[in-house]
Amino acid sequence: MIILMFLPIVGFAQKYELTGKVIDKSMDFPLEYASISAKSIEDGSIVNGGVTNQQGVFSIQLEKGTYNLEIEYISFEIKKINNFTINKDTDLGTIGLGAKAGELDEVTVVAETTQVEVRLDKKIYNVGKDLTTSGGTVGDALGNVPSVTVDIDGAISLRGNENVRILINGKPSSIAGFGDQDIFQQLPADAIESVEVITSPSARYDAEGTAGIINIILKRENTLGFNGSVRGTLGDPTNSGAFLDLNLRTDNFNVFTSLGYTDRTRPGNAFTDTRYTGNSSFDRIIEDREFDRTGQNFNVNAGVEYFIDDMSSITASFFTRLGDDRDISTNINRRFDQGIENSTTERIETELEDDERFQYALNYEKRFDEENRDHKLTADLQYSNSDETKTALINENQTIPVDSLVAFQDNLETEFEESFLIQADYVLPIGDAQFEAGFRGEYEDQSQGFLVQRQDLETGNLLTDEFVSSDFNFQQNVTAVYTQYGDKMGKFSYLLGLRYENTQLKGNTLPLVPENFDRNFDFDKNFDGLFPTVNLVYELGEDENVTLGYNRRINRPRSWFLNPFPSQSSRINVFQGNPDLDPSFASAFDLGYLKRWEKLTLTSSVYFQRETDAFERVERDTGRVTEEDGIPIIENIPINLATEERYGAEVGILYNPAKWLRTNLSFNYFRFETEGAFEGIEYGATNESYFGRFSSNIILPWKIQWQTNAFYRGPRQNAQTETDPIASVDLGFSKDFLEDDNLTVSFNVRDLFNSRKRDQFTITENFTSNSSSQWRVRQFTATVVYRFNQQKRDQRRGGGDDYDDGEFGAQ
Structure with missing residues (x-):
């Protein structure tokens, strides 16, 4: 009888919906896969969380109480809302995030035609949305990357220098033909997620290539x-x-x-x-x-x-x-x-x-x-x-x-x-x-x-x-x-x-x-x-x-x-x-x-x-x-x-x-x-x-x-x-x-x-x-x-499952 008395309290605890929209505040552009976390004030543990959809909108369920909220997107500043109390369905409205500046890793610039990440030793270009290379080859896609040229014979140059080292997912590869650039006129451009242009390579990279390194990152889906x-x-x-x-x-x-x-x-x-x-x-x-x-x-x-x-x-x-x-x-x-x-x-x-x-x-x-x-x-x-x-x-x-x-x-x-x-x-x-x-x-x-x-x-x-x-x-x-x-x-x-x-x-x-x-x-x-x-x-x-x-x-x-x-x-x-x-x-x-x-x-x-x-x-x-x-x-x-x-x-x-x-x-x-x-x-x-x-x-x-x-x-x-x-x-x-x-x-x-x-x-x-x-x-x-079962992606994913150097980056 005691258990039955408490079942209504346990089984029907009131939950409220917390909604909002996350954008890049510099460009008024929605950020897909931005993460939202509601954390306990007592021990900092995550009570509930979620990610934004293609329009940058999120929705999570929370019980009545007070929480610390964090909204984050890879390479952007974290937005924190401390001691936030929810006792009804609440819309946070539009939340603008600014790109990080001054960190050791990167500064990110997001645009629809290209995404550029400027790091200490490289620039990363997202070429996945390039309309002019749809149905084309990897060579076509590289020809549209700043600093890179592809001549009429298919030879690839970086800043006008043909002595460039080309890697696939950070490693030399038979995909790249062991240095034979003809292969890039045969592989489809749609397979590329991004291109890293590395004109000042750090010590982790192979010393080959006096012009620098071009690292091609192939697509890979991480959605559950x-x-x-x-x-x-x-x-x-x-x-x-x-x-x-x-x-x-x-x-x-x-x-x-x-x-x-x-x-x-x-x-x-x-x-x-x-x-x-x-x-x-x-x-x-x-x-x-x-x-x-x-x-x-x-x-x-x-x-x-x-x-x-x-x-x-x-x-x-x-x-x-x-x-x-x-x-x-x-x-x-x-x-x-x-x-x-x-x-x-x-x-x-x-x-x-x-x-x-x-x-x-x-x-x-x-x-x-x-x-x-x-x-x-x-x-x-x-x-x-x-x-x-x-x-x-x-x-x-x-x-x-x-x-x-x-x-x-x-x-x-x-x-x-x-x-x-x-x-x-x-x-x-x-x-x-x-x-x-x-x-x-x-x-x-x-x-x-x-x-x-x-x-x-x-x-x-x-x-x-x-x-x-x-x-x-x-x-x-x-x-x-x-x-x-x-x-x-x-x-x-x-x-x-x-x-x-x-x-x-x-x-x-x-x-x-x-x-x-x-x-x-x-x-x-x-x-x-x-x-x-x-x-x-x-x-x-x-x-x-x-x-x-x-x-x-x-x-x-x-x-x-x-x-x-x-x-x-x-x-x-x-x-x-x-x-x-x-x-x-x-x-x-x-x-x-x-x-x-x-x-x-x-x-x-x-x-x-x-x-x-x-x-x-x-x-x-x-x-x-x-x-x-x-x-x-x-x-x-x-x-x-x-x-x-x-x-x-x-x-x-x-x-x-x-x-x-x-x-x-x-x-x-x-x-x-x-x-x-x-x-x-x-x-x-x-x-x-x-x-x-x-x-x-x-x-x-x-x-x-x-x-x-x-x-x-x-x-x-x-x-x-x-x-x-x-x-x-x-x-x-x-x-x-x-x-x-x-x-x-x-x-x-x-x-x-x-x-x-x-x-x-x-x-x-x-x-x-x-x-x-x-x-x-x-x-x-x-x-x-x-x-x-796959949303059209205009941005690289944020959060813990993104492509990182340890998994797919240049080593």
């Missing part, structure tokens, strides 16, 4: 329950694809899977007009080339994270990419003597490529402090491999003065590469300070086989070319340890670090007939290096700071720069590696300034870099001619120059004058001076250039989003070649449908005016050359995305 999305694309030229993202998260584990299939065509073209001096056979050769590249690719990225307890987890993941590509290149070669065309050939090269890439990874994370989750240990094991086979049939026929076979060639190229990575990182917060230490071992082994068979024009038999066919084995082993310490003293923050790396480069070349060569191409090089880093921040005000960074870095030559046997893409213009090439070392300084106003954010920096033994690719006349028709053979070879000094400045402006209009402008100017000679020829040069990028996002009637991206790169010049400026414009439109905007339809145009071409003029002692090339013509793409 089962959710996912389906995407489909259609484009012209052919750009079709189907993608499926699935995620299942419970209290004990998180399973994630991404599947993708693409079928793309990338037509391109090139033109070269070369004039020779002192050649008795020809004084002018015109090459006109057309490329027809097609490829089908299948990608899988899957994994499971198991939460051992509240403080530790283990994640196993798997990635594979299967590629089947077919490239057809047609080259019309016209030769002139004293203005008269006396012979013309047509060269058709058909290349088939099968490419398989696999990656297996295991990550363990242990947190030691419930109150400070930054105190942690992470350990990673990763194995990657790729297996690539290329077959190429080259058929060249003369059409003027008579029809006849000039050359027939059958090439077989194989490449197998595998990599082991072992890594451990420890982070210990000490008040406002933080101590870090870690180890990384990265060991790569690569083998290449190259067999060239040419048809004997007299007998018709295929004969092996003994001077080109060869095997090349390459190893690169890098072992590193680092430590760094950061602290904040009033308005001053610093992060000091030191990294030690040992690099071993080994190469073994096996010509098909060694007796044909009078030298040994093998090498075994070992390099030790200390790489100090210094990053400083001084707060001039709540929304204003100055940063200063210094770091020392290394540029290791990749295998294709070391392989001494020439490529066979052209009979008369060949690329050949240089086994004598050594790593280059660079020291860099970066001075930055950041200022925020209500609707405008300014980021800027000036930088200087001095590099010794810098790489330079030079063209030279080999003195040899083709056997079939006596055309001079021009060779492109990488060399070590004495020094290169590079300096420049960049500025970025985020201006959001209205809710319906958001803009982003960036500009980068750089200049470099090189000194050095090769084989008695001076290759020193002074070059300056610049590039700018403008992006705007406009909300039209019926909530249609319209995005415009414009890019301009100024002229460039090195010791031999002048490059004309390039300008291009991309457009994108998007519209959401259904309840909760679960269906999105978008359309975009890449290179609206079909103007993304590279025009160059080269002068050497023996020839001059005018050339123009276009890697890909204008592209139209339509994309449809349907999300289920």
Whole structure:
């Protein structure tokens, strides 16, 4: 009877609803996934809590009483309401949060077209909402990131410097093709969550890449329950694809899977007009080339994270990419003597490529402090491999003065590469300070086989070319340890670090007939290096700071720069590696300034870099001619120059004058001076250039989003070649449908005016050359995305489950 008397009191205690809306007060923009906690006044324990929805609205239930309330969002100031009493349903109204300023970690700027997190050693750009790259590739997405350029050949540069280290989720990866940037023209841009641009890397990062580091963070959903999305694309030229993202998260584990299939065509073209001096056979050769590249690719990225307890987890993941590509290149070669065309050939090269890439990874994370989750240990094991086979049939026929076979060639190229990575990182917060230490071992082994068979024009038999066919084995082993310490003293923050790396480069070349060569191409090089880093921040005000960074870095030559046997893409213009090439070392300084106003954010920096033994690719006349028709053979070879000094400045402006209009402008100017000679020829040069990028996002009637991206790169010049400026414009439109905007339809145009071409003029002692090339013509793409049990995310998540450095960040 006593229990029954108290049941009504226990079972029907009155609860009241507490509601409100959380926004970014500087931009009047709702913050999704902001957390609300009601804490006990007596012991500080959390009584109840919740998170905001897509509109920034929250609702929690509380019993009558007095509580301390906390409203927080990652990288924003915490809003506290102490001794809050609730005795009825209560609406707190709109609560504005301001971005944190002056902390050791970061200052955050939020906008609809991009999200920028400015940290001591990097800037993070959220590219997930870029309409112009929907249905495009990773290379397309990188081309829209400030400070980054992607040229018409797909080569990626940071501040105009192509020596940039690219990581996936903070680690080297077969996804990135072991440094082969062609892979970024095949992976879908929709897989990217954000891009970290690291121009002043701290000691935790690999010292590779004198320009800095680009770290690509892949998407991963953390919402509880089962959710996912389906995407489909259609484009012209052919750009079709189907993608499926699935995620299942419970209290004990998180399973994630991404599947993708693409079928793309990338037509391109090139033109070269070369004039020779002192050649008795020809004084002018015109090459006109057309490329027809097609490829089908299948990608899988899957994994499971198991939460051992509240403080530790283990994640196993798997990635594979299967590629089947077919490239057809047609080259019309016209030769002139004293203005008269006396012979013309047509060269058709058909290349088939099968490419398989696999990656297996295991990550363990242990947190030691419930109150400070930054105190942690992470350990990673990763194995990657790729297996690539290329077959190429080259058929060249003369059409003027008579029809006849000039050359027939059958090439077989194989490449197998595998990599082991072992890594451990420890982070210990000490008040406002933080101590870090870690180890990384990265060991790569690569083998290449190259067999060239040419048809004997007299007998018709295929004969092996003994001077080109060869095997090349390459190893690169890098072992590193680092430590760094950061602290904040009033308005001053610093992060000091030191990294030690040992690099071993080994190469073994096996010509098909060694007796044909009078030298040994093998090498075994070992390099030790200390790489100090210094990053400083001084707060001039709540929304204003100055940063200063210094770091020392290394540029290791990749295998294709070391392989001494020439490529066979052209009979008369060949690329050949240089086994004598050594790593280059660079020291860099970066001075930055950041200022925020209500609707405008300014980021800027000036930088200087001095590099010794810098790489330079030079063209030279080999003195040899083709056997079939006596055309001079021009060779492109990488060399070590004495020094290169590079300096420049960049500025970025985020201006959001209205809710319906958001803009982003960036500009980068750089200049470099090189000194050095090769084989008695001076290759020193002074070059300056610049590039700018403008992006705007406009909300039209019926909530249609319209995005415009414009890019301009100024002229460039090195010791031999002048490059004309390039300008291009991309457009994108998007519209959401259904309840909760679960269906999105978008359309975009890449290179609206079909103007993304590279025009160059080269002068050497023996020839001059005018050339123009276009890697890909204008592209139209339509994309449809349907999300289920998953809200459309305009912001990165806040709270404890966000992507952090220990889990997905660069290490």
